[in-house]
Amino acid sequence: MFDKTLAELAAGLRKGDFSSVELTSAYLERIKAEDGRYNSFITVTEEQALAQAKAADASIAAGDAGAFTGLPIAHKDLFCTQGVRTSCGSKMLDNFASPYDATVVAKFKQAGAVMLGKTNMDEFAMGSSNESSFYGAARNPWNTDCVPGGSSGGSGAAVAARLTPAATGSDTGGSIRQPAALCGITGLKPTYGRVSRYGMIAYASSLDQGGPMAHTAEDCAMMLNVMAGFDPMDSTCLNREVPDYTATLNEPLAGLKIGLPKEYFSDALDPQIAERVKAAVAEFEKLGATVKEVSLPRTELSIPAYYIIAPAEASSNLSRFDGVRYGYRCTDPKDLEDMYKRSRGEGFGAEVKRRIMVGTYALCAGYYDAYYNKAQQIRRLIQQDFVRVLEDVDVIMGPTTPHPAFRIGEKNNDPVSMYMEDIFTLSLNLAGLPGMSVPCGQVNGLPVGMQIIGNYFAEAKLLNIAHQFQQVTDHHKQAPAGI
Amino acid sequence: MEWEVVIGLEIHVQLSTTTKIFSGASTAFGAEPNTQACAVDLALPGTLPVFNENALRMAVMFGLAVDAEIGKRSVFERKNYFYPDLPKGYQTTQLAEPIVGPGHVDIETDDGVKRRVRIHHAHLEEDAGKSLHEDFHGMTGIDLNRAGTPLVEIVSEPDMRSSKEAAAYARKIHAIVTTLGICDGNMAEGSMRCDCNVSVRPKGQEEFGTRTELKNINSFRFIERAIDTEVARQIDLIEDGGKVVQETRLYDPDKNETRSMRSKEDANDYRYFPCPDLLPVIIDDSYIEAIRDTLPELPDARRARFIDEYGLSEYDAGVLSGYRAQADYYEQVAKACSDAKLAANWVMGELAKHLNQHDTDIKESPVNAEQLGGLLVRIKDNTISGNIAKKVFELMWSKGGSADEIIEAEGLKQVTDTGAIEKIVDDVIANAGKQVEQYKAAEPDKRGKMLGFFMGQVMKATGGKANPGAVTGILKQKLDALCD
Numbered sequence: 001m002f003d004k005t006l007a008e009l010a011a012g013l014r015k016g017d018f019s020s021v022e023l024t025s026a027y028l029e030r031i032k033a034e035d036g037r038y039n040s041f042i043t044v045t046e047e048q049a050l051a052q053a054k055a056a057d058a059s060i061a062a063g064d065a066g067a068f069t070g071l072p073i074a075h076k077d078l079f080c081t082q083g084v085r086t087s088c089g090s091k092m093l094d095n096f097a098s099p100y101d102a103t104v105v106a107k108f109k110q111a112g113a114v115m116l117g118k119t120n121m122d123e124f125a126m127g128s129s130n131e132s133s134f135y136g137a138a139r140n141p142w143n144t145d146c147v148p149g150g151s152s153g154g155s156g157a158a159v160a161a162r163l164t165p166a167a168t169g170s171d172t173g174g175s176i177r178q179p180a181a182l183c184g185i186t187g188l189k190p191t192y193g194r195v196s197r198y199g200m201i202a203y204a205s206s207l208d209q210g211g212p213m214a215h216t217a218e219d220c221a222m223m224l225n226v227m228a229g230f231d232p233m234d235s236t237c238l239n240r241e242v243p244d245y246t247a248t249l250n251e252p253l254a255g256l257k258i259g260l261p262k263e264y265f266s267d268a269l270d271p272q273i274a275e276r277v278k279a280a281v282a283e284f285e286k287l288g289a290t291v292k293e294v295s296l297p298r299t300e301l302s303i304p305a306y307y308i309i310a311p312a313e314a315s316s317n318l319s320r321f322d323g324v325r326y327g328y329r330c331t332d333p334k335d336l337e338d339m340y341k342r343s344r345g346e347g348f349g350a351e352v353k354r355r356i357m358v359g360t361y362a363l364c365a366g367y368y369d370a371y372y373n374k375a376q377q378i379r380r381l382i383q384q385d386f387v388r389v390l391e392d393v394d395v396i397m398g399p400t401t402p403h404p405a406f407r408i409g410e411k412n413n414d415p416v417s418m419y420m421e422d423i424f425t426l427s428l429n430l431a432g433l434p435g436m437s438v439p440c441g442q443v444n445g446l447p448v449g450m451q452i453i454g455n456y457f458a459e460a461k462l463l464n465i466a467h468q469f470q471q472v473t474d475h476h477k478q479a480p481a482g483i
Numbered sequence: 484m485e486w487e488v489v490i491g492l493e494i495h496v497q498l499s500t501t502t503k504i505f506s507g508a509s510t511a512f513g514a515e516p517n518t519q520a521c522a523v524d525l526a527l528p529g530t531l532p533v534f535n536e537n538a539l540r541m542a543v544m545f546g547l548a549v550d551a552e553i554g555k556r557s558v559f560e561r562k563n564y565f566y567p568d569l570p571k572g573y574q575t576t577q578l579a580e581p582i583v584g585p586g587h588v589d590i591e592t593d594d595g596v597k598r599r600v601r602i603h604h605a606h607l608e609e610d611a612g613k614s615l616h617e618d619f620h621g622m623t624g625i626d627l628n629r630a631g632t633p634l635v636e637i638v639s640e641p642d643m644r645s646s647k648e649a650a651a652y653a654r655k656i657h658a659i660v661t662t663l664g665i666c667d668g669n670m671a672e673g674s675m676r677c678d679c680n681v682s683v684r685p686k687g688q689e690e691f692g693t694r695t696e697l698k699n700i701n702s703f704r705f706i707e708r709a710i711d712t713e714v715a716r717q718i719d720l721i722e723d724g725g726k727v728v729q730e731t732r733l734y735d736p737d738k739n740e741t742r743s744m745r746s747k748e749d750a751n752d753y754r755y756f757p758c759p760d761l762l763p764v765i766i767d768d769s770y771i772e773a774i775r776d777t778l779p780e781l782p783d784a785r786r787a788r789f790i791d792e793y794g795l796s797e798y799d800a801g802v803l804s805g806y807r808a809q810a811d812y813y814e815q816v817a818k819a820c821s822d823a824k825l826a827a828n829w830v831m832g833e834l835a836k837h838l839n840q841h842d843t844d845i846k847e848s849p850v851n852a853e854q855l856g857g858l859l860v861r862i863k864d865n866t867i868s869g870n871i872a873k874k875v876f877e878l879m880w881s882k883g884g885s886a887d888e889i890i891e892a893e894g895l896k897q898v899t900d901t902g903a904i905e906k907i908v909d910d911v912i913a914n915a916g917k918q919v920e921q922y923k924a925a926e927p928d929k930r931g932k933m934l935g936f937f938m939g940q941v942m943k944a945t946g947g948k949a950n951p952g953a954v955t956g957i958l959k960q961k962l963d964a965l966c967d
Contacts, residue, residue, distance in 0.1 A: 093528065096528065098529070200529055201529045204759075205760050206759035233531060235534065235760060235762055236762065313756075315563075316573050318572075320570060320571045320572050321528075324567050324570075324625065325526070326527070336567065340565055360754065365754070368754075
């Protein structure tokens with residue numbers, strides 16, 4: 001049962017092979033038994049999950065079930081869930097139970113999904129390893145000494161460990177795609193504005209985007225069908241028709257034009273990953289695609305640009321965590337300033353503080369032009385590079401990460417080397433483009449991912465391409481040893 | 484040395500939208516603390532702003548009313564600072580690209596100084612909540628009902644040269660925003676608040692002196708007093724060899740003094756940057772022109788019409804057109820009694836006096852325009868005298884009811900029956916031998932002045948109800964007859 005995809009589970013529920021309560025109970029039991037090894041959940045919502053499963057079974061029995069009714073999923077712990085702790089991986093919000101549901105959470109509820117719990121993550125989504133979580137690092141099911149990636153590391157680990165068939169994630173600089181790659185699952189970062197950000201605790205507002213993480217492209221399509229769409233509560237969410245992403249999965253790929261950016265195959269890339277990606281590209285050629293080399297000359301600049309813009313926005317977004325209205329407040333504050341300083345000083349972890357300081361600095365009156373404005377200029381150039389290349393090819397393919405999962409603690413004292421892990425993913429967020437990570441093999445027993453980048457709102461095309469790849473390969477079916 | 488005063492004003496106007504600028508919560512004043520603050524106003528994690536288009540429409544109305552350039556692209560920015568009643572830790576406001584660009588208004592002080600005051604720009608922003616320092620035993624209470632109320636901040640150029648001009652400018656802005664119906668104009672509730680930038684320089688000097696900013700003044704009278712106090716302080720300081728320090732000061736109306744709040748060195752670096760949660764606001768000519776078509780008659784135009792149509796003096800027309808509710812009231816009274824000047828005298832006289840004494844807005848006047856018009860009709864048709872009318876008005880104010888009801892109930896109808904008046908006049912003359920002798924002894928051209936005494940006696944005897952014209956005629960006739 002735990003190897004089944006969402007699509008297969010949905011079919012089983014419809015046929016009556018098992019009930020949602022049985023399915024849900026099985027996953028809850030499995031989480032209880034196994035998650036001690038992975039630390040992928042921060043909160044398990046057993047009672048609520050069983051109630052939702054019961055309601056789903058009733059609706060299946062009554063014949064008014066939808067495609068998602070009764071399917072269990074988990075939410076990254078930055079999606080606000082009514083009445084349930086929403087910690088964002090931080091001590092700051094350890095005591096915070098949201099009084100409302102994020103739009104994404106509400107949509108899954110409405111679709112009849114069952115929420116198993118909330119998954120671990122880097123504190124406030126700041127990190128590429130899940131090590132900055134207040135609840136401790138989540139572990140990679142392929143090797144529990146290794147990181148699952150981040151910031152949606154808990155979602156990646158939970159899906160890879162078969163503790164949930166699918167989970168939501170959010171991606172600000174690679175936070176869906178990188179853990180998907182490192183955990184051997186499939187993840188999609190949609191076009192900026194495709195999925196509502198309302199109720200998804202902001203890290204960097206102009207870059208954040210929620211998306212699905214699952215075993216297959218088909219499952220991601222099922223999830224995106226639920227998640228995507230206009231939300232009047234989010235001014236940056238676009239009012240644009242949502243196609244049925246499952247309807248075009250089987251379009252043939254003959255004539256597909258693939259671009260391989262030469263900058264993505266530089267010395268920084270593990271040569272074994274380069275090989276796996278090139279082998280995957282060869283599969284597409286067999287399916288009728290043509291391949292050419294393209295250039296994204298400002299790829300390297302995406303790191304400095306990102307690490308100005310994201311911290312700048314974060315420094316402002318995280319100002320609301322002041323100990324006044326909710327969240328952590330220090331004990332016995334002497335006065336207002338003391339309350340601010342100690343609540344924030346004690347409530348935030350090191351990486352969050354680092355980014356708040358960097359962002360605050362970058363926005364200071366004397367430095368604004370040199371940093372923030374310059375970074376925005378670079379951002380526009382990076383976007384123009386993509387637009388230019390995507391006039392020439394249908395999709396861009398390359399590695400998701402330069403290396404497979406690294407060991408827990410390995411990069412703790414070297415934040416810049418950690419930031420370099422996001423070199424291939426960051427630029428999409430800067431450009432607002434959609435991208436997927438699809439398993440394309442293993443290196444030294446650890447999974448690696450191939451990234452597929454498309455034009456704005458080309459999610460259906462990306463899912464179609466990934467699905468076709470998964471019809472002729474079995475990388476996505478591999479499970480960690482012992483699972 | 485002769486000094487010149489230089490003043491620029493920043494006026495915050497609360498827009499009278501029903502919901503907040505970035506959330507759906509109500510903006511009504513006076514609710515229980517924190518009952519009108521929704522998840523967005525509380526800045527709960529994950530919440531996002533959505534711009535209220537009504538606030539945009541109102542800001543554009545203001546821009547058009549002051550002949551300003553309208554920003555076809557305006558951008559919300561975040562002004563970052565920590566304060567307990569600022570829930571997000573930043574205020575969403577506009578800086579580089581405001582909705583209203585340069586404009587101007589023309590002002591006139593009550594001593595006749597006319598000046599054009601340029602408006603640098605006006606921008607949209609959200610109000611903060613309130614910190615309540617009383618009743619919390621050493622703690623501070625936070626009320627976020629006001630958080631997110633839409634404001635237009637109107638920034639003038641430093642074009643004013645006296646406290647009177649500053650007050651006249653503030654009154655003009657008040658008149659415009661109330662006429663447009665975009666602000667209720669209630670200054671006591673903080674619907675319009677004023678920061679005054681004040682400096683002095685030797686007359687003739689071009690360079691500005693160092694300015695101080697007087698924060699949050701909420702009445703026209705206090706604007707004048709605060710500026711006068713601050714100007715005197717600055718001049719004393721400079722003449723004593725000191726230097727004005729650039730700082731923010733608070734005006735204390737009880738002590739009539741200004742006190743330092745914070746100096747420039749304490750000033751925050753607000754780290755403005757465009758708010759990534761809100762898209763730039765893009766509007767086109769057709770949007771702007773559609774709003775222009777809805778503009779009501781503005782105070783300057785109304786003033787001109789009052790002079791033209793009703794024959795009012797410039798001063799009366801200026802006062803009456805200065806506040807929309809008052810101008811509307813006046814026009815209703817004028818129409819009801821068909822006497823524009825009589826209506827003007829009463830609205831600016833007896834009514835204004837009562838409104839002031841009871842600290843009541845004209846919109847809440849217990850005597851409405853129709854009722855006042857009804858009273859004035861009775862003056863015009865000689866049912867009552869002007870003096871009796873004041874008495875009737877007093878009763879209308881305190882007890883309510885129409886003029887006719889009160890005249891009837893109190894028996895105040897004027898006596899115009901000459902037979903009855905003659906009888907009373909005869910009695911008065913019979914009982915005033917001494918005064919009659921004095922009258923007779925006086926030079927004929929001085930006698931007119933002496934009628935007053937007799938007049939008073941007659942009025943006393945009739946309870947003021949005798950028609951004064953008739954009484955004068957009869958008195959004169961009878962007294963003069965005695966002199967022959």
